[in-house]
Amino acid sequence: MSISVQNISKTFKKVNAVNDVSFEVKEGELFGLIGPDGAGKTTIFRILTTLLIADKGTATVAGFDVVADYKSIRNHVGYMPGKFSLYQDLTVEENLEFFATIFGTTIYENYDLIKEIYVQIEPFKNRRAGKLSGGMKQKLALCCALIHKPKVLFLDEPTTGVDPVSRKEFWEMLKRLQQKGITILVSTPYMDEAELCDRIALIQHGKILQIDTPQEIVKYYPKNIYDISADNMYKLIESLKSFKHHYSVYPFGEFVHYTDTRNDFNPQELQYYLESKNHTNIKIKITKTTIEDTFMELTK
Template identity: 80%
Template sequence: MSIIIKNISKSYKKVKALEDISLEVKPGELFGLIGPDGAGKTTLFRVLTTLLIANEGVATVAGFDVITDYKSIRKNVGYMPGKFSLYQDLTVEENLDFFATIFGTTIEENYDLIKDIYVQIAPFKDRRAGKLSGGMKQKLALCCALIHKPKVLFLDEPTTGVDPVSRKEFWEMLKRLQQKDITILVSTPYMDEAALCDRIALIQDGKILEIDTPEAIVKHYPYQIYNVGANNMYQLINNLKEYEFNHSVYPFGEFVHYTDTRENFNPNDLKTYLESKNLSNVLIERTSATIEDTFMELAK
């Protein structure tokens, strides 16, 4: 295994950031750590990249122990933190040269690894990093994390605050990197990105809720979900929450995702109830579960 985590716990005074975390990431896998802000994703990344020491448990990365072999881990992993942390007063090329020098290599030596990404930022190689757009900063940070050809790549919320086009391009780059035998562990709060991973771990309040392929996790969802729409979204949500047979109610795009506690649920009963509350244009239709639905159910 490229990453093995056994019973890792980490506390900040009275706050338990991680609680008994165990998971494994296979060599060459694109593994996603999916959860909202404050779930413990960054803390786990810092433990695995030897920036923090866990209170309990053990972990290895690329076969090296995170405590006793921390120097070897730092030579063999690439780490892209959630906050842009390169030298903003240095140019694109100066940042790349600096990180290559630290790892005893050159841009030319591992150019084949970063070529697809570098060609997109090459026109701005003389621009200071702090003056780049969000998408270009992201690509520069990824190049710097890859410059020494790491065995394992850690990406902590790499697409947060980035436009949709850049997000799509970034995930396409990750798929190409995966083909070069690099194990990738990526964290994200975006549930739609979970489907792009080979396997995922859903995390909330420092605890793992479930680990499996995105398809398997969705398949485990136990209820039939309905899209419910009406002329007044705010009133619709409140009325659905007041309905005695509701199991779950939450907004999902232009609709509300609704599940019912009854096995013999009849949508017409719900429609009659909502219309009695003076709602109009009531629409109720079956829909399929998503990763977000599953997460909401597990986190309840």
């Protein structure tokens, strides 16, 4: 096991930031902690990177205990905190050089590891980090976290505040890093990114709701979900909520995700009901369960 977390709890001034959390990450795995702001993701990251000590529970990273062997961990992990922790007044190259020297290495020693990412920002190597776009900052921060060839990489919300193109490129990079044998623990509030992980833990209010592969996790959802649309979204939601057999009604992009309390639900019935409520352009079709649906069901 590359990361092993057992019954970790952490309280800040009465707030239970992390509550009895356990999970394991295998070597070479890309593991995602998925949850909204304030779910406890950052606290877990800080405990695992030896920046905080848990009130209860134990954890090991790369075989080292996070409290007793914190020095060894600091030699073997790469960490990219939520805010891209770069020196804004240093250039791209100077930042990278600095992080290389403090880890006792050089840019060239592990160049093959960062090459793919670095070539994208190399044209701007003399630009100050503060003047880079969000996507480029993110790439530079990743290079800095990788420069000493860590065994385990911790990425805390690496895609927050980054445009969709950079986000996509970033996840492609993570996949390739994973193939080089690096274990990656990543956190994100975006459910759509969950699908790109090998396994995920859904987390809310400091508690883990479920751990599984993205493909399996949606199977925990007990019901069939229907996409429903009509001309007036607001009235559609109102009508569905007053339908006596409704189990859940959530707006979901251009549709409403609807589930029924009954197992033998017939969409036709709902069609008639909505027509009776004067809805126009009604469309009802069964849809695939998403991780977001599962998350909502688990936090309900």
